[in-house]
Amino acid sequence: MIGLKMKWRHWYKMETTIEQRLSEQFKQQSTAWNGHSHLPIYQLKKRAFETFLQKGLPDSRDEAWKYTYLKKYLQEETENLNKNTYIFDLELFKSNYLNKKDKYFYWVLIDGKLDVSLSDCSPINGLEFNTLHSESAAQNIELPENALELIAFSLAKEHLTLHIDKIFDSNKSIQIIDIQTNKSSELNNSFINILINSEAICNIIYRPITTNEYESKLNSFINIELKNNSICNFTSIQNVNNKSYLIENKLIKQSKGSIFTNNQIALSGGLLRNNLYAVHVEQHCETNLYGLTCIAHQDHVDHNTVVDHAQPNCVSNELYKGIYDEKSTGIFNGKIIVRKDAQKTNAFQSSKNILVSDEATVNARPQLEIFADDVKCSHGCTSAQIDEKELFYLQSRGISPTLGKSMLMYAFAEDALQGIKNSDLKAEIEQTIASKLGLEW
């Protein structure tokens, strides 16, 4: 009996490609559209999926995927599919994650579907939300280009769209929690669409969660459009178990005078792949990209960022820092494109990493593609070590080398958090990092 089962699994792996499995998923999902499939949004989803099938998944021939063999992660099957003991503890979830109603507006996606009872669906001044079934669902959407965005867009069961207006009170942050409770080895997908109107200001937090012990795979696509003079501060916190894989795709389009800040906080996960593409469609935009990675075990983090300076007089700043322990691996691929007309561009990029263990590895690759002549650009990567003079200073005050190193790593991480404006969130992240480094403060 066992032999038979093994054989079957073997056959299954050999014969079913990821594309076929995704096609099956798409077919199943589209049966739920009955009677609506003529609507523009479903037509668009269908086209997206077809486009994906033509393109196929990226592989190692693609420069941006050189160090992350995506198919390996997606092909992998979940081991404990047969365990049926898990029950999603709603009350625990509420008390752990939805406990600061005074500070956040919550939007909760459970297994890809918006949970209306847990989300702040009652009217909010200056904030309007739409779902997949809204009439305006297909508005403002262009077909994405990359395979993972196409997958997320076509396979997402929900399209959460938030329209943020000038009158929205930015003292409260928007928190989107994307929780996976199912035990399928299939890829889960989320599509989140954020439209920020002229002069609107908002803080947004995206927090994917996988329930403890269970592995899951989530591919999310976050589309953000910033209109004139709007400001958006976005933080993604990735802290899932080592068996879970998160792929996050962000597409940012900035109009005149807008400021976008992204904080990419990677703390734990078997695979954390982050694709970010920010383009300036008008002049005088500012883009700030901060990243902090603090991982161990065999976790694999792959940051891929592109800042597309397509217009003159724009500024971009990028600072990614990483602390890699045990057998973890990190990749930083940061591209800055300065198009021919993008004169007076200021673009800065820096990636700094500390390898705590001899077995950890980091590949950092900054890329500049400059086609304009009146620009200021700089980039640099360093693989840092603990400063011996600083460590001796701490030791001379009675601090053990182990604690001293942790303190210095914490200090190293600190300035990668400078983009986080929400002090409550910052404190939470600092606390998590401190405890990861074995500090009790």
Add this chain to the structure above:
Amino acid sequence: MLKIKDLRVSVEGKVILDGFCMEVNPGEVHAIMGPNGTGKSTLANILAGKEGYDIESGTIAYNGKDLLALEPHERALEGIFLAFQYPVEIPGVSNANFLKAAINEQRKYKGMEPIAPNDFLKLMREKMAYVEMKNDFISRSVNEGFSGGEKKRNEIFQMAMLNPQLAILDETDSGLDIDALRIVSEGVNKLRSQDNAFIVITHYQRLLNYIVPDFVHVLYGGKIVKTGGKELSLALEEKGYDWIKNEMEALV
């Protein structure tokens, strides 16, 4: 408390200290003076446990223990404190977190519970007054952006917080203006007791007007060549180090 016997130390083959002897007892303040390059800072660094020195021979006993066998942090936990000549800046570590960690390491070593947050804050406020530190100091990063005087004051402040048994002040007076010199010296004087001792390394007699030593040693050619009371530092101020140099050469 401290017994240094026949210490011979070299750095990259160059002998810095040779035949160095010294004894320090509780309640004493020893001043070590001498021209540049005679090994004053080497002595301070060796006591604190800095790497990069080759100890060829000799012994250092501290409260009966072999000091050279201890790691730098173990020496600190045993009550040794070095006020650095050039304190390093540690961006990202606040003074409060730094000192809390240091105090809790000390308490752990003594088998005590970590300090309560309120007690810590109280202690910090109290000791900050010793060296006239401003309030924002607590949240600032260790020495980052501090002026020369502030860095030295911070060294004395840390000393006050950690209350060492043996403190070594390595040219704490260098780079200080008159006011800062007074603040730093008064800070040290408040800490003087029958149970602790100080080794004050300096070029100038000036500091010793404020911190009055029991012994003044002249370090030259890697060892102490002259020992006296406070009057020796005055004589040095007047005659200069050439007086010692000539005297030494006459002996040869």
